[in-house]
Amino acid sequence: MTYNILSQELLRDNAYLYRHCHPAHLPWEYRLPNLLTEIQQHAADILCLQEVQQDHYEAQIKPALQALGTESGLWFFRGGDALLDRDNVGLILLLQPTGTGDPPGDPPGDPSSCVCVANTHLLYNPHRGDVKLAQLAILLAEIGRVSRLPDGSSRPVLLCGDLNSSPQSPLYSFLTRGRLEYKGLRIGMSPIWSPKLGISRRCRYESKRPKFTPAGPPPAVSDPTLELEEVNSLPNQHHSSDHLPLLVRFRLRP
Known part of the structure; x- marks a missing residue:
């Protein structure tokens, strides 16, 4: 389960984004119980959260998650470039599935049975795709x-x-297809990250256009059968973040 729970500091600093929300649904004292209830209901084996304030985590979220049997992970952040240090974090850790036969506390017998889990929050600015790409590359x-x-x-x-x-x-x-398609960028521009980070520039540049010929009549479009009566706001009385949680179930191959 991955979930951006909406930092209270960001909510306060960008209050204009939440003018459509009921004021009673915005305080942290109201949102936290709803968020914890939602997390408990989904009961995910792996929980990745974003926009977690440090003070809220230490004083409230961490104890609440531990009471549910959840353990905290490790911290990873590779600094050194002011342009990339945008108060974003990357969490990377190896998890050993339970039921593997290893006694509790003993190192896993088969390193390949571990799963690498990473959690990140890339820069929001829609005009700085270069920074997002650099963060993702690192x-x-x-x-x-x-x-x-x-x-x-x-x-x-x-x-x-x-x-x-x-x-x-x-x-x-780039993330799903393994290549970056771009227009108007000069090859050989200075990289946004410094050489000391160890990110190689060896990569493939590809630009392809699909070749196809339309055939047959256009698909039929049916008349709408549903009408939206109301657009609710986020956060609201039921959902205490401006994001929705995403959940997926995986089966590990033997």
Whole structure:
């Protein structure tokens, strides 16, 4: 489960974005119980949260999650570049599935049975796709290092987070298709990250256009049968974030 729970500081600093919401639904004292109830109802084995304030986490969220049997993960943030340090974090850790036969507390017998889980929150600014790409490149490089096995293969990787990118964006295409399609960029421009971060510039540049010929009549379009009566606001009395949680179920192959 991945969930951006909406930082109270960001809500306060960007109050104009929530003018359509009922004021009683915005205080943290109101939102926290709803968020914890929602997390408990879904009962996910792996929980990745974004926009978690440090003070709220230490004083309230962490104890509440521990009471539900959830353990906190590890912290990873690779600093050194002011342009990339945008108060975003990357969390990367290896999880050993339960029921593998290893006694509690003992190191896992088979390193390949671990799952690499990463959680991130990329920059929001829609005009700084270059910064998002640099953040993602650094994260993927670290994921590759952590998930790599001694024989050169990789452990299964589960990447969660708020990418602040639509499915039509070049960043999403780069992540899902393994290449970046661009127009108007000069090859050989200075990289946004410094060499000391160890990110290689070896990559493939591809630009392809699909070749197709329309055939047959256009598809029929049916008349709308449903009418939206009301557009509710987020956060509201039932859902205490301006994001929706995403959940998926995986089956590990033996």
